[in-house]
Amino acid sequence: MLHFVRAQAQMLIRSPQLFATLLVIPFYSLVFFHFLKSHHHGGLATTTAITAFLMGAWSHAVFVASQTVDDDRAQGTLSLSLLTPSRYLLALAMRTLLTASLALPVLGEMFLVGRWVFGLPIRVDRPGLTLLVAALVTAGVAATALLMSGLMILVRAARSLQNALTYPFYLLGGLILPVATLPGPLRWIARGFFLSWGAQLLRDAAAGPVPDLGVRLTVLCVLVGLQAAVGLWAVRRVLSFVRTGRVVLHD
Amino acid sequence: MAIVEVQELGRVFTPRRGAEVTALDGVTFSIGEGEVLGLLGPNGAGKTTLSRILTTLLLPTCGTARIGGHDVVRQSKEVRRLIGLVLGGDRGLYGRLTARQNLLYWGALQGLGGRTARQRTDEMLERFGLGARADDRVELFSRGMVQRVHLARALLSRPPLLIMDEPTNGMDPHAGAGFRQLVHDLKEAGCTVVLTTHDMQEAQDVCTRIALIDHGRILHMGAAGELLARIGAPRTIRAEGVCAEAAARIAELPGTVEVTEQGSLTARLDGAEAQSAALAVLVQAQATEIAVAPPGLTELYRTVITDREFAL
Numbered sequence: 001m002l003h004f005v006r007a008q009a010q011m012l013i014r015s016p017q018l019f020a021t022l023l024v025i026p027f028y029s030l031v032f033f034h035f036l037k038s039h040h041h042g043g044l045a046t047t048t049a050i051t052a053f054l055m056g057a058w059s060h061a062v063f064v065a066s067q068t069v070d071d072d073r074a075q076g077t078l079s080l081s082l083l084t085p086s087r088y089l090l091a092l093a094m095r096t097l098l099t100a101s102l103a104l105p106v107l108g109e110m111f112l113v114g115r116w117v118f119g120l121p122i123r124v125d126r127p128g129l130t131l132l133v134a135a136l137v138t139a140g141v142a143a144t145a146l147l148m149s150g151l152m153i154l155v156r157a158a159r160s161l162q163n164a165l166t167y168p169f170y171l172l173g174g175l176i177l178p179v180a181t182l183p184g185p186l187r188w189i190a191r192g193f194f195l196s197w198g199a200q201l202l203r204d205a206a207a208g209p210v211p212d213l214g215v216r217l218t219v220l221c222v223l224v225g226l227q228a229a230v231g232l233w234a235v236r237r238v239l240s241f242v243r244t245g246r247v248v249l250h251d
Numbered sequence: 252m253a254i255v256e257v258q259e260l261g262r263v264f265t266p267r268r269g270a271e272v273t274a275l276d277g278v279t280f281s282i283g284e285g286e287v288l289g290l291l292g293p294n295g296a297g298k299t300t301l302s303r304i305l306t307t308l309l310l311p312t313c314g315t316a317r318i319g320g321h322d323v324v325r326q327s328k329e330v331r332r333l334i335g336l337v338l339g340g341d342r343g344l345y346g347r348l349t350a351r352q353n354l355l356y357w358g359a360l361q362g363l364g365g366r367t368a369r370q371r372t373d374e375m376l377e378r379f380g381l382g383a384r385a386d387d388r389v390e391l392f393s394r395g396m397v398q399r400v401h402l403a404r405a406l407l408s409r410p411p412l413l414i415m416d417e418p419t420n421g422m423d424p425h426a427g428a429g430f431r432q433l434v435h436d437l438k439e440a441g442c443t444v445v446l447t448t449h450d451m452q453e454a455q456d457v458c459t460r461i462a463l464i465d466h467g468r469i470l471h472m473g474a475a476g477e478l479l480a481r482i483g484a485p486r487t488i489r490a491e492g493v494c495a496e497a498a499a500r501i502a503e504l505p506g507t508v509e510v511t512e513q514g515s516l517t518a519r520l521d522g523a524e525a526q527s528a529a530l531a532v533l534v535q536a537q538a539t540e541i542a543v544a545p546p547g548l549t550e551l552y553r554t555v556i557t558d559r560e561f562a563l
């Protein structure tokens with residue numbers, strides 16, 4: 001397993017454009033924090049930092065981490081990988097997870113910029129829990145990226161869907177409005193979406209004592225696990241569907 | 252014993268738009284252990300389709316294929332353990348990784364343990380003369396070197412059956428000679444090889460048997476000598492300094508004749524009578540460098556496979 005992570009790390013190091021998220025989000029944060037500071041809304045700084053991190057992690061997964069399989073197709077390594085489908089699936093999972101986790105440091109960057117550059121009152125009451133939840137959310141977005149990468153093999157047009165896969169999910173994740181204010185059916189979908197649980201836990205972990213922590217962490221773990229199961233299942237199905245010859249792998 | 256057994260194997264592609272394509276039209280053959288089978292045929296003949304089915308990458312639409320007794324559709328897992336695959340061209344490796352990193356990654360995919368993978372990687376890098384460039388990125392490699400990495404990768408798991416689809420496309424003559432030596436060594440070591448190539452000399456040098464494929468069917472199959480005896484391809488007559496008048500007289504004989512402006516003539520004439528007549532004309536016209544070559548695979552191929560790409 002480590003082999004696959006190492007190989008992906010070696011590839012990532014040689015493709016610096018993939019690190020864009022790490023640079024772009026803190027850059028935007030300058031704008032957000034400046035805004036908060038000049039309007040005397042410093043109290044919102046922590047939530048802003050968390051929201052920016054989650055949006056960054058999600059878009060990084062949708063636009064970058066989801067490319068793993070498509071990259072393999074473009075390089076012609078996908079065909080050959082199909083000779084060892086189960087280990088290839090494992091390799092994809094590890095590689096996608098590593099790429100997705102490149103967004104993890106953004107959370108720290110946001111906190112640091114807010115506090116040290118703007119002097120905003122950012123505080124994290126439970127740093128350990130914050131890190132744990134951030135890691136779980138990263139696993140969830142990696143699983144989403146895996147699902148997407150499978151779809152991109154089946155439907156070439158999926159690439160153009162990428163843009164549509166950001167804003168609605170920010171809404172469902174409670175990143176734009178509180179989940180409780182969403183209309184009925186949307187609210188229910190949001191309740192089954194790992195991102196909304198992760199976002200609320202991150203906000204609470206920063207604020208202070210977290211009510212119902214055990215239950216909420218369990219729910220988050222289950223939802224992330226389900227997301228991972230769906231992602232792995234989808235890619236496995238796609239890889240075996242490829243054998244029918246109805247998707248062209250070599251262009 | 253046959254390591255590959257193929258029965259009435261067929262593949263029809265049904266595109267979303269347009270007509271169905273029969274890429275493979277019910278082929279039956281078997282390959283014994285240690286054989287080197289050459290697949291020869293024009294583009295679109297179905298060679299890649301056959302290779303992909305044998306390596307489990309593509310499902311057939313009819314018939315069966317067994318590798319080492321395992322069915323390629325139902326027992327793909329067992330089949331995959333027995334095969335190595337080399338696809339031609341520059342693609343199929345991670346350009347951003349070094350040769351060594353590529354091999355280690357593939358070793359891990361093959362399920363080789365860390366130490367075995369490292370050992371075999373070193374061994375393969377050495378064997379393919381890549382030692383000095385082992386830690387350079389593959390995207391910086393020349394085509395010939397990329398092909399060597401491909402071969403190294405395919406042999407990492409020491410498969411008893413190696414399937415290669417145009418592995419020598421664009422190799423320089425030295426690399427080509429090295430490749431022939433490799434196939435020879437593999438054969439000596441008991442490995443079975445299926446080799447698709449457009450290089451007739453290469454096929455004649457390394458293959459124990461040849462299959463001529465066109466329109467998804469095997470037209471002829473056998474050892475090169477056997478096929479040449481059976482099909483009666485014409486001898487090739489070559490000469491230099493052939494005057495226009497002599498060339499015109501030879502062109503009237505049955506067969507194909509090509510003459511350049513400089514007066515080099517290449518003639519493949521039907522029947523011993525026409526050949527003697529042409530030789531007499533050439534001697535009389537005082538042509539130089541007159542040579543008669545026995546038919547080889549090129550002549551055989553040109554006799555069996557009708558030209559349709561572009562008629563010269």
Ligand SMILES: Nc1ncnc2c1ncn2[C@@H]1O[C@H](COP(=O)(O)OP(=O)(O)O)[C@@H](O)[C@H]1O
Nearest residue numbers: 245264272274293294295296297298299300301
């Ligand atoms: N995935 C595919 N979908 C539709 N047609 C295909 C596909 N793959 C190959 N073909 C068609 O099948 C025929 C045989 O192709 P191929 O096996 O690649 O030939 P070769 O390798 O001998 O050049 C060709 O007519 C080709 O266009």
Ligand SMILES: [Mg+2]
Nearest residue numbers: 298299300416
């Ligand atoms: Mg081909």
